[in-house]
Amino acid sequence: MSGAIILALRLILAVALYGFLGWALLVLWRDIRRQGISLANRRVPSINLTVRHGRGSPIVKNFSQPEITLGRDPGSDIPLIDDTVSTRHAQLTYHHNQWWLEDLSSTNGTTLNQTAVTMPTVLTAGDEIQCGDTRLIVNLSTNTLVSPTQKLEKKR
């Protein structure tokens, strides 16, 4: 009799041990899922770039992806037909709730508001980017500073 009771307790003991582990795994899995969903939900605030080559007429381009590349490469997000621009010249990336400009070791360099870009630099509205003979004016939409993830977290 005592043996049977203890056997039941021994089974409960195993359940508790694996309950702990199972619960830990479940929570870990939920973390991963939540992280994935929150990343998927994170919308990049749109950015407007006014591209002007030399004295040509300006073209306005609108982007909503987190990475924008500039260069002579036709596959670039902003293909530039300009001999003073390198194949992969510069890129704009969105992280830490901000747009960053980075020069990709281009031959003629990139400037931001007439200052050479040597390290990733934060962009603000109205900034002027110069790649070779091409000028780009940055125009950010108004809700840039509050990202959806932050909104979500505040609601919780």
Place this chain on the structure above:
Amino acid sequence: MHDKKQSLLLRWAALFLFVQSTILTLSPAVRERTWNVDYRLSHWVGFLAWAVLIIIAHRATVKYLPERDPYLLPAAAMLSGWGMLTIWRLDEAFGIRQTMWLGISIIIFILALSNQQKIITFLRRYKYVLLSSGLLITALTLIFGTNPLGIGPRLWLGCCGIYFQPSEPLKLLLVIYLSAYLADRINIHLSSLPLLIPTLVVTGLALLLLLVQRDLGTASIFICIFTIAIFLYTGKRRVLLIAALFLSTALVIGYFSIDIINIRVEGWLDPWADPSGKSYQIVQSLLAVANGGIIGRGIGIGSPLLVPVAISDFIFAAIAEETGLVGTIGLLALIWLILSRGLIASLRAADAFRRYLAAGIVTYLGIQSLLIIGGNLRLFPLTGVTLPFVSYGGSSLLTSFIALFLLLTISNVEDEEPAPLQNPKPYTLLAGMLALGLVAIALTSAWWAIVRAPDMLNRTDNPRRSIADRYVPRGKLLDRNNQPINVTEGESGTYERVYLYPDLASITGYTQPVYGQAGLEATLDDYLRGLQGNPSSLIWWDHLLYGTPPPGLDVRLSLSLTLQSKADQLLGGHAGAIILMNAETGEILTMASHPTYDPNKLSEEGEALAQNTSAPLVNRATQGLYPIGTAMQPLIQAKFGQAKPTDAELKAYYQKLGLFQAPVLNMPVAFDIGTDSTQNLKVSPLQMSLAAALLSHDGIVPAPRIATAVNTPEQGWVVLPAEKMPVEVIQAEAANEAALSFIAKGKSYWNHVGQASADDKIFTWLLAGTLPDWKGAPLVLVVTLEENNIFLANYIGDTIFDAALNQ
């Protein structure tokens, strides 16, 4: 969110430990199979202390580390509670101490939490001061060192009953030093060797100190920590290769020059060579794991105390025995949870120092766990280190909790961007190596607990069998009229074998914890122990519930105690043997062998008995071999008449009579292996009596029997048949004729006295048997005396035969 996850996991841990404590409380009832026992209650103090301390620690982490990793504290709490309860179960005095150490560790843990930022900066700045004071304190053990157990390496500093092992925190100090040193040089891309010289010098110094101390487990952990740190810094795999080569060379050199390494390596390579000496610990540890099986024997129901130092070095074996493979895999998963979350904290760390520190701590915890568990399972040579969080030991527990504090602090990053990482491969590889190690350990556990368990548990040096004998009644040995011969007396927990008819000792044998088993107690062990004759479902169920076989079954022997006592009286102080057998059925009615001994006094006299030159432990009736001499005369006459047989004919006849082979009987028997000639042939009294039986039963040699029936729970008494068929050797008429020509004067039976000599010693044989016209059961008697005494042989023969026939 983090707080909720952490508190939920802690509740699971509390449930686990609560159930564990409950099982431990009730376990004496299962052991003794009655509710009327002393229940174990003292460990509840430990459980309550654990609960209070962990609640406080949980609150402190909520307050000081809002963004910490929520898995680390629950996993560490579970491991430390599990270890503490295991120590309470093994030894209450150490349980109290471990509980106190847990209290001290958690208080220091909380104090550290309230000053976390300062501590991290302090550690980084004063790395050299810290490590050198650590080394200095360790060096003090060379002069003031003691060992709390009184023997073994003196690695502790102590006073007034409190001992501290400086080499435990030294590991952590080395990790801190290496992390700080390497983090300061992270951006200097010089050739790496000159850069590493200071670390080499410091680590070398520490190693030297540990080698002088003979603390080889810690020394190998140092090498591993150093290697992994350099590997994480440089990202070059050849570092691992060089370290592996270095370690194996050191192992080979140590094997030939340092005693303790030699012992450990030999115990690892071939533990079966010296299971009671050099590899006693490891064999006992493996036996414990094997006894645990898949679900374990239950907390408090196994026998983990048989493993030496079960509270610290071999705590894994103790856990494996009582919680089984289910428990050990859970334990390994908990260790993996700490290691993997630690590595994630390392990768998320805000700067290089924290990153190296977290990875170093993971290495230290991981390698130490792998080394000691692998040592317990014979995966690696044994190293005397502790299992972090689990093993007994204040210094070990405190160091583990400081490591936990550092990991938790490092994991506490608020949405900061982690420090850049140039090469992620070393971290992936480290995680892979640790995971692989844990998987290898899980598979090794399964190997010993499932595949090898049956062999292991049947080993004669498995003390669990004799422990089970104290709790489960062993079957009785009864004579043919159900008179008890050997019985078990006492109550569950104190069962003891009692030998009611000690003169039969050399035949029925003994069962004893130190000297093992002999005689019928050994050959009938499976019945007497309940492993044979019981339904297999009952055996399985009892093993599952109690870890013991079911109650043993009684075995009835063919012996008759009335005739037996007569034979023992007659033989008295003379060396020799008597066998009285039913010539038709082969049942042995009497078997005496003198000199004999008293198995009730075996524990006091066992050693002297084994040394005794008159060999009282030998059963002369079945194992004593004596020259034939003229004893065979009636048998030769029955076959060949007055003609003299050739040697070949005689040999063929002896062959048929079974004199060249062992009789088939379920007790130890002997036969003359050394010769195949008829001249120097020696036979046992049993062989002789089987041959002589043909004169009293129509020329047929019977198959001998001594155990005739077993009392099973389902079918009552079940007959144990003879294991061989009777053989007709000569014609019935010839046998009868020969018997009649040897009629004893004035008696109703035949007899013959023969003599033989070997090694200047004269032996006397007496053969006797019933006549062909005897209406009762045909009997045959053989008396062998190790002296020249025809008178005594005749007297014994007449007295026993008269008694047997008039019964």
